[in-house]
Every structure is written in structure tokens, then in C-alpha cells.
Amino acid sequence: xxxxxxxxxxxxxxxxxxxxxxxxxxxxxxxxxxxxxxxxxxxxxxxxxxxxxxxxxxxxxxxxxxxxxxxxxxxxxxxxxxxxxxxxxxxxxxxxxxxxxxxxxxxxxxxxxxxxxxxxxxxxxxxxxxxxxxxxxxxxxxxxxxxxxxxxxxxxxxxxxxxxxxxxxxxxxxxxxxxxxxxxxxxxxxxxxxxxxxxxxxxxx
Numbered sequence: 001x002x003x004x005x006x007x008x009x010x011x012x013x014x015x016x017x018x019x020x021x022x023x024x025x026x027x028x029x030x031x032x033x034x035x036x037x038x039x040x041x042x043x044x045x046x047x048x049x050x051x052x053x054x055x056x057x058x059x060x061x062x063x064x065x066x067x068x069x070x071x072x073x074x075x076x077x078x079x080x081x082x083x084x085x086x087x088x089x090x091x092x093x094x095x096x097x098x099x100x101x102x103x104x105x106x107x108x109x110x111x112x113x114x115x116x117x118x119x120x121x122x123x124x125x126x127x128x129x130x131x132x133x134x135x136x137x138x139x140x141x142x143x144x145x146x147x148x149x150x151x152x153x154x155x156x157x158x159x160x161x162x163x164x165x166x167x168x169x170x171x172x173x174x175x176x177x178x179x180x181x182x183x184x185x186x187x188x189x190x191x192x193x194x195x196x197x198x199x200x201x202x203x204x205x
Contacts, residue, residue, distance in 0.1 A: 007188055008152040011074055016050070018039075021036070051067040053096065062095075064161040086122050087142040092162070132188075138160030173188070
């Protein structure tokens, strides 16, 4: 399946776009795990900023609850059926400044752990042959289960910092199979378009 699938935005409020396929494909610099068209949304405050940088931010990791989007409700972006979830991966500390360098050096180890090691907590929603994966969700926040039908705007989890994540954000990708190792990527749009890197989207419902 190669047809683009159009999604609603998976939350409300302001989000900073990162690793967008509007700017490059593969969007994350790799096609591993069917991630060619994946996109990241980092929640920001009403002023359009993530957590303020303090002196300590440059020299030590920070707790995820310091960030404005941690626990922000994540909503279903499509009408479909939940086919898989994970809810037990811990939310780890965030890494900015010098801590981000040491975190980057351990990237190979996380990749070796497979897709679940990278995704952390997730929800898979199947719709018309496409599977939408929403990843890095908050531990113990997933509010839906396999077999449950969901509609756009329905709360499915909280934004977290689980898996391969330097600060709380949401990773979204569409694939043609729940077997990520053999799945093919599907391009996505959001309300008919794809936002660009560093663009702030203000989602109202």
C-alpha cells in the first residue's frame, strides 16, 4: 500500500514539528523500521516553547514532568480499531545540552534492542489496511485496548518520554503491517497537508 493516508492531528494545543517528511525522506535519516515518512510532534506551551533552558539543563538530565507537554492527552487521529498496545515502558529523564551527547552515543544500543526499544509505549490503530503507530506514550496512560474501535478526537493515552526520546514528544508513522520489521511505510498528511520542520501547529477542535 502506497496511497497517502490523511490523519487528524493527534492532540490539541500547540506542537513543534520535528523530523518531518515534508522536508526530507526518509524523515528520520533512515528507512529502518518503516520510518521513512514518520513525523514527530513536541508539545509546547501557549507561548510556543518547550521547558525553559536552565543552567542545570546544560549539565544534567531533567525530569520529564518539567516539560509542558508531559501527560498531555493524545487523541486518536483516525477512525479505526486498536490492534496492539504497550503501556509498561518507563518514562526516562530528558536530555538536553551536554547530556544529549552521551544519550546520542548510546543510540546504537537502543537500535539493537529492536523497534519496541525505540518506540517505548505505543498504540497501533488499524484503518482500511493501514496501521497508525503512536509512540513514546506515557507509562500506564494507555486508555484503549486491542479490539476497541476509536474515533478521531478520542483520548487514547498521554504524551510521554518512553523509548528513544530525548524529551516528551509524540512519534507518528503509518505502515502496512503490525510486523514493523517487515512492514512498508505509508505517507501521511494531517488535515490534507504535511507541516514542515520547526513549524508550530496550533490545533483547535
